[in-house]
Amino acid sequence: GAGVSQSPRYKVAKRGQDVALRCDPISGHVSLFWYQQALGQGPEFLTYFQNEAQLDKSGLPSDRFFAERPEGSVSTLKIQRTQQEDSAVYLCASSLRQPGHGMNTEAFFGQGTRLTVV
Amino acid sequence: KQEVTQIPAALSVPEGENLVLNCSFTDSAIYNLQWFRQDPGKGLTSLLLIQSSQREQTSGRLNASLDKSSGRSTLYIAASQPGDSATYLCAVSTSGTYKYIFGTGTRLKVLA
Numbered sequence: 001g002a003g004v005s006q007s008p009r010y011k012v013a014k015r016g017q018d019v020a021l022r023c024d025p026i027s028g029h030v031s032l033f034w035y036q037q038a039l040g041q042g043p044e045f046l047t048y049f050q051n052e053a054q055l056d057k058s059g060l061p062s063d064r065f066f067a068e069r070p071e072g073s074v075s076t077l078k079i080q081r082t083q084q085e086d087s088a089v090y091l092c093a094s095s096l097r098q099p100g101h102g103m104n105t106e107a108f109f110g111q112g113t114r115l116t117v118v
Numbered sequence: 119k120q121e122v123t124q125i126p127a128a129l130s131v132p133e134g135e136n137l138v139l140n141c142s143f144t145d146s147a148i149y150n151l152q153w154f155r156q157d158p159g160k161g162l163t164s165l166l167l168i169q170s171s172q173r174e175q176t177s178g179r180l181n182a183s184l185d186k187s188s189g190r191s192t193l194y195i196a197a198s199q200p201g202d203s204a205t206y207l208c209a210v211s212t213s214g215t216y217k218y219i220f221g222t223g224t225r226l227k228v229l230a
Binding site: 004006031033035040041042043044045048050055056058059091093098105106107108109110111112114 | 122149150152154159160161162163164167169207209211215216217218219220221222223
């Protein structure tokens, strides 16, 4: 596709349920980011992949959060035993090159997945 | 630790006004700065990217400037229109990291 695609767009989970959020980046993009956005706030960094390598996971709030990008394209963010505080919009972004490498570092975002934990 | 601040938090202007949105950051060692637009319930749309070596970028009615030494960027919107109503976010990518740090945004409303 032409842009970053995320699915599902909306997810309602019962507390304690596991969820998996999918991101299809722009084809050929090396860098992939996951962000969490609470209502009325700016996005906050969760994790970064360069191809299939997860180079930074410093923003993952707990060990219940896990992300993977096994073949360097599609990525999945998994949240185990969801809690109410996990309710947020989860945004995925990709860029052709990694930050700091000159041109083609513009980040393109998907529409996000709105997760509501009840 | 990089911190990004945007002022004002909200702005309401009549159609046709030129306006300026401000973004400041605490660590001047950045790779680039990017301005985004976010409509309610939507993802982020990239508006302008300024590399650390650049001082400004222009796209249509939008102009973004960067002053690394003072830790500031401004987004100038000329001849505002009701369709410009959205939240505008700036984000910086800091040297030595991979992440973009975002401000909390400026909510803009342009009145017809």
